Each structure stands twice: as structure tokens, then as C-alpha cells.
Amino acid sequence: MAIETNIWIYWLFCAIATILVILNRKFAYTLLSPALDSPQKEQNKTIFLILGWGFTFLASAIYILFTVKIQPGGYELPDLISFSLFNGILEQYMFVFWFLIGCYLAQKKFPKHSILIFILGYIGYFLYSGAIHPLFWFQVLPEHEPFQPMAFILPFMSLFWMWLYWRYQAIIAIIAMHIVIDFLTVGHLHFSWFETL
Numbered sequence: 001m002a003i004e005t006n007i008w009i010y011w012l013f014c015a016i017a018t019i020l021v022i023l024n025r026k027f028a029y030t031l032l033s034p035a036l037d038s039p040q041k042e043q044n045k046t047i048f049l050i051l052g053w054g055f056t057f058l059a060s061a062i063y064i065l066f067t068v069k070i071q072p073g074g075y076e077l078p079d080l081i082s083f084s085l086f087n088g089i090l091e092q093y094m095f096v097f098w099f100l101i102g103c104y105l106a107q108k109k110f111p112k113h114s115i116l117i118f119i120l121g122y123i124g125y126f127l128y129s130g131a132i133h134p135l136f137w138f139q140v141l142p143e144h145e146p147f148q149p150m151a152f153i154l155p156f157m158s159l160f161w162m163w164l165y166w167r168y169q170a171i172i173a174i175i176a177m178h179i180v181i182d183f184l185t186v187g188h189l190h191f192s193w194f195e196t197l
Contacts, residue, residue, distance in 0.1 A: 002079045006140055014091050017094040017097035018097075032103070032165070048163060052174065062149070062150065062153055067150070067185075070142075070145060073142035080183065080186060080190060087178070088178040091178065092178045095161075099165070102121035102123050102125065103120065106120035118166050121162065122159065141189055142190060
């Protein structure tokens with residue numbers, strides 16, 4: 001497999017976060033928005049799932065159309081599929097881990113203010129995500145010039161992802177979205193399927 005060693009090491013740390021989140025999921029759910037059993041909740045979940053998928057595909061399309069490949073990568077299709085699955089699952093749990101840390105800290109300070117708990121959870125996620133991309137992913141992905149507005153588009157997309165987790169505990173849905181965006185964007189950097197404008 002052509003997947004770089006430092007990516008496997010990163011996934012090892014993500015796997016630790018994954019195990020911690022799964023083993024403590026009952027506690028994690030106490031940090032999330034309380035469930036409301038109503039038809040309105042299911043209708044709203046459907047709306048947010050559509051928005052989440054819509055922004056996932058929009059962010060992928062903008063990345064593909066405007067990110068310039070300087071040095072193409074050497075992945076084969078099995079590498080891309082493996083990368084997308086491993087990273088989509090493990091990194092999403094790492095994102096959830098940092099989101100939950102933010103929620104936990106917020107709940108200690110503002111136990112009755114659920115929207116503040118979400119906002120501080122999102123800030124916890126955002127700080128981690130904002131650091132890991134320039135400090136790690138830009139170093140290990142094939143050389144490219146990222147489209148600068150992606151710095152605003154990706155956080156907006158992930159806002160829907162984190163809301164789906166916080167409000168509806170839709171972890172499988174956001175993992176699927178992460179797998180898809182990884183497949184499309186990393187596929188863009190390694191293959192000639194998608195060409196930049």
C-alpha cells in the first residue's frame with residue numbers, strides 16, 4: 001500500500017480517540033442535546049441530513065474545481081478506498097472527541113445553556129481541525145495549492161456535521177459524509193479523474 005507511514009501513525013492516535021468515545025458513549029450522550037421524540041424532530045433531522053450532504057458535495061466540488069495540483073500523488077484505487085474508509089471513520093471520531101471535550105468544558109460552566117454547550121463544543125472541534133490541516137495534512141498530501149475560500153467553506157460544512165451529531169447523534173451519517181469528501185478530494189490530488197478549472 002502506498003499510504004504514508006505518518007498517516008498510519010496519525011490514525012493510531014485517532015483510533016485511541018475512537019475507542020475513548022465508543023467506551024464512554026453513554027457519558028458522551030449526556031453532553032449532547034436531549035432527544036425530543038416527535039415527528040418534527042425526524043423531519044428536522046431529514047432537513048439537516050440533506051443540508052449536510054449538500055454542503056459535503058458542494059465543498060468537494062469547489063475543492064476539485066479550484067485546488068491546483070502541483071505534484072500528483074501515487075495512490076492506486078485500493079489505496080484511495082482504504083484511505084477514505086480509514087480516515088473517514090477514525091478522523092471523524094477524533095473530531096467528535098474534541099467536540100465532546102468542548103461540550104464537557106461548556107457544560108461545567110453553563111449547564112443549562114445547551115446552545116452555548118454546542119458552540120463551545122464546535123470551538124473545541126474547530127481548534128483541532130484548524131490545527132491538524134495546516135500542520136499535518138498539508139505536509140503529507142501531494143503538493144497542491146488549496147483554494148483559499150476553503151478555509152471558510154469547510155468549517156461551515158462541518159458545522160452541519162457537528163449539529164447532526166450533537167442534536168441527532170447521527171455519527172454514521174457524518175462518518176459517511178467524511179468518507180465521501182475524502183474519496184473525492186484526495187482522489188482529485190492523486191488521479192486525473194477530476195481536473196481543476
